Amino acid sequence: xKVAAKTANEAMAEAMRQINPDVVAAYPITPxxxxxxxxxxxxADGLVDTEFVPVESEHSAASACTxxxxxGARVMTATASQGLALMNEVLFVTAGLRLPMVICEIAxxxxxxxxxxxxxxxxMDQRDTGWMQFYAEDSQEAxxxxxxxxxxxxxxxxxxxxxxxxxxxxxxxxxxxxxDDKDVQNFIGEHKTPFSILDTDKPITVGPLDLQDYYFEHKxxxxxxxxxxGKVIEKVFSDFGKKFGRKxxxxxxYKMKDAKRAIVLMGSTAGTxxxxxxxxxxxxxxxxxxxxxxxxxxxTEEVNQALKNAEYIGVMDRAEGMSGFGAPLFTEIxxxxxxxxxxxxxxxxxxxxxxxxxxxxxxxxxxxxxxxVENGKKLDRNNYLGxxx
Amino acid sequence: xxxxxxxxxxxxDFFTSGHRACAGCGxxxxxxxxxxxxxxxxxxxxxxGCMEVVSTxxxxxxxxxxxxxxxxxNSAATMSGVEAAYNALKRKGKIKKxxxxxxxxxxxxxxxxxxxALSGAMERGHNMLYICYDNQAYMNxxxxxxxxxxxxxxxxxxxxxxxxxxKTRRRKDLTEIMAAHNIPYAAQASISDWxxxxxxxxxxxxxxxxxxxxxxxxCQLGWYYKKEDTIKIADMAxxxxxxxxxxxxxxxxxxxxDPKKVIPVxxxxxxxxxFRHLFKGENKKIIEEIQRExxxxxxxxxxxxxxGL
Numbered sequence: 131x132k133v134a135a136k137t138a139n140e141a142m143a144e145a146m147r148q149i150n151p152d153v154v155a156a157y158p159i160t161p162x163x164x165x166x167x168x169x170x171x172x173x174a175d176g177l178v179d180t181e182f183v184p185v186e187s188e189h190s191a192a193s194a195c196t197x198x199x200x201x202g203a204r205v206m207t208a209t210a211s212q213g214l215a216l217m218n219e220v221l222f223v224t225a226g227l228r229l230p231m232v233i234c235e236i237a238x239x240x241x242x243x244x245x246x247x248x249x250x251x252x253x254m255d256q257r258d259t260g261w262m263q264f265y266a267e268d269s270q271e272a273x274x275x276x277x278x279x280x281x282x283x284x285x286x287x288x289x290x291x292x293x294x295x296x297x298x299x300x301x302x303x304x305x306x307x308x309x310d311d312k313d314v315q316n317f318i319g320e321h322k323t324p325f326s327i328l329d330t331d332k333p334i335t336v337g338p339l340d341l342q343d344y345y346f347e348h349k350x351x352x353x354x355x356x357x358x359x360g361k362v363i364e365k366v367f368s369d370f371g372k373k374f375g376r377k378x379x380x381x382x383x384y385k386m387k388d389a390k391r392a393i394v395l396m397g398s399t400a401g402t403x404x405x406x407x408x409x410x411x412x413x414x415x416x417x418x419x420x421x422x423x424x425x426x427x428x429x430t431e432e433v434n435q436a437l438k439n440a441e442y443i444g445v446m447d448r449a450e451g452m453s454g455f456g457a458p459l460f461t462e463i464x465x466x467x468x469x470x471x472x473x474x475x476x477x478x479x480x481x482x483x484x485x486x487x488x489x490x491x492x493x494x495x496x497x498x499x500x501x502x503v504e505n506g507k508k509l510d511r512n513n514y515l516g517x518x519x
Numbered sequence: 520x521x522x523x524x525x526x527x528x529x530x531x532d533f534f535t536s537g538h539r540a541c542a543g544c545g546x547x548x549x550x551x552x553x554x555x556x557x558x559x560x561x562x563x564x565x566x567x568g569c570m571e572v573v574s575t576x577x578x579x580x581x582x583x584x585x586x587x588x589x590x591x592x593n594s595a596a597t598m599s600g601v602e603a604a605y606n607a608l609k610r611k612g613k614i615k616k617x618x619x620x621x622x623x624x625x626x627x628x629x630x631x632x633x634x635x636a637l638s639g640a641m642e643r644g645h646n647m648l649y650i651c652y653d654n655q656a657y658m659n660x661x662x663x664x665x666x667x668x669x670x671x672x673x674x675x676x677x678x679x680x681x682x683x684x685x686k687t688r689r690r691k692d693l694t695e696i697m698a699a700h701n702i703p704y705a706a707q708a709s710i711s712d713w714x715x716x717x718x719x720x721x722x723x724x725x726x727x728x729x730x731x732x733x734x735x736x737x738c739q740l741g742w743y744y745k746k747e748d749t750i751k752i753a754d755m756a757x758x759x760x761x762x763x764x765x766x767x768x769x770x771x772x773x774x775x776x777d778p779k780k781v782i783p784v785x786x787x788x789x790x791x792x793x794f795r796h797l798f799k800g801e802n803k804k805i806i807e808e809i810q811r812e813x814x815x816x817x818x819x820x821x822x823x824x825x826x827g828l
Contacts, residue, residue: 201605203604338577
């Protein structure tokens with residue numbers, strides 16, 4: 131174990147070095163460029179034996195990685211924003227072919243208007259692709275989640291993206307505890323695949339035309355893999371926790387035990403929210419936080435369990451979703467809790483779009499709003515935080 | 520090795536019968552001929568298109584070599600990934616064999632939507648062969664014009680009408696575009712001249728680095744000719760010099776077939792329904808323009824060859 135100061139970009143690049151994937155195909159995009167740059171240097175210095183493919187687009191990055199995975203290689207890439215959006219078409223293929231792959235993703239907003247800063251609109255855009263999605267709160271989590279994602283993706287036969295917030299995490303130095311190289315290698319183990327398109331003695335056809343008579347069954351089995359992935363994730367999280375002392379769960383509960391009012395969110399804002407929870411708790415307020423690590427697969431049971439005693443819930447989305455109703459996390463939470471006996475009052479807050487700073491005051495406003503609701507005041511179902519109206 | 524018909528007749532097919540291509544399908548012939556040369560230790564990637572659709576309807580496959588199809592525009596990027604995996608796994612001793620890597624695409628998937636991925640793959644220098652089967656339009660979706668569709672041809676998105684006489688733009692010269700990537704080998708072939716085509720595939724196989732072949736493969740359904748005439752139509756394209764057979768090896772052009780009896784391009788055009796409208800009234804001048812361009816391009820090619828360029 132080594133303590134180091136790393137940005138999330140550096141931490142993820144270091145994780146990639148320790149994982150030492152067979153193939154990395156990548157394309158530069160702000161703010162994830164650095165991951166690829168640092169990794170290229172590792173290749174140039176002979177610190178990894180990865181075949182690095184500097185492709186001409188993210189579409190080709192995802193295509194090359196997907197094909198390399200079908201050829202039996204352990205594959206990774208890094209991207210953000212428009213890059214992830216350009217990969218969209220390929221991401222369905224990776225998942226549909228049930229291939230393991232990990233993307234180090236930096237959550238950045240999507241054009242238009244063009245903006246290089248943080249929000250979750252890029253990853254939310256990919257939520258139906260069949261990829262698992264993990265959201266880090268800090269560099270440590272980004273690092274740990276990337277290492278665990280390799281094992282998860284290879285055991286679940288579904289690809290995974292680990293997302294860290296643009297600039298807030300990608301470019302901020304933080305203290306992290308790094309594992310020893312050999313511990314990472316031992317943890318992820320040797321990559322094994324049930325088939326390879328490089329095996330010319332056992333030729334197989336990958337990606338055939340699948341018509342009305344089979345397509346549905348294949349999609350059904352893919353959906354089942356996503357339903358079953360939660361157990362795979364928990365097992366890998368548990369192994370990691372036992373070995374290295376940092377135990378992850380599909381969600382993180384922060385002071386939720388007796389919380390009457392709760393906020394649900396993902397990513398770096400959790401740090402600010404914990405601070406606000408502590409302050410309000412010191413004043414005797416029964417408030418708490420649920421941080422969702424895994425947005426895909428959606429952890430229904432865990433979310434419901436964590437929120438079972440909460441009466442007033444504010445769901446904070448760093449993406450709009452443009453549904454004309456509620457943002458993505460809000461609708462998931464509300465849908466999950468529908469089957470619960472108690473009927474909690476749930477409000478949506480869209481915040482921090484395009485990197486708009488989210489202050490403790492903003493978080494406190496959500497808790498204050500929920501208190502006003504408790505006191506009988508009416509609140510819009512969906513709200514915006516920190517925007518000039 | 521020379522391409523020997525007697526030997527080839529004993530060779531196992533790796534693109535086999537049972538696929539569902541139309542009678543008289545030119546591209547199916549192009550695939551079979553390429554695989555006869557490439558042999559068992561070959562991995563194939565495919566872009567979306569006619570040949571992908573007809574050869575892999577689940578749970579059947581016409582391929583007896585490993586095959587991967589991902590999307591329409593990424594056959595070259597897909598094969599880039601396969602090659603990277605091959606290099607990595609070979610270096611680690613997990614693969615011992617030498618394997619041929621061939622990416623296929625139709626003209627839509629190559630000249631148009633897949634050009635960026637192909638250009639990138641060639642520039643990066645992956646050790647692979649890309650074969651474009653060129654039937655000069657988007658046939659899988661129903662005969663729409665592509666960057667390969669020749670001037671004057673009527674397609675469903677460049678139809679001949681009362682005021683527009685078919686496609687108004689000339690086709691891209693993809694072979695020259697690929698040669699301009701400074702790759703070791705780029706060539707033009709035709710299914711009619713099987714020995715020439717297969718020799719080119721064999722030659723490409725022996726060269727390390729990125730290689731490109733575009734093979735002329737007529738489509739009876741989209742070009743409106745009799746289905747038994749596929750080879751004849753391909754042959755006439757070569758003999759009229761509409762489709763010269765040549766190669767560019769390390770930047771040097773070489774014509775691989777100089778037709779002894781050159782036929783007027785009009786003879787070739789008139790057998791195809793897609794050019795029928797050119798034989799009416801005012802449009803006849805388009806035939807003259809096509810002939811002029813064919814002659815000009817041939818002259819250019821001859822001069823390049825003579826100059827050793």
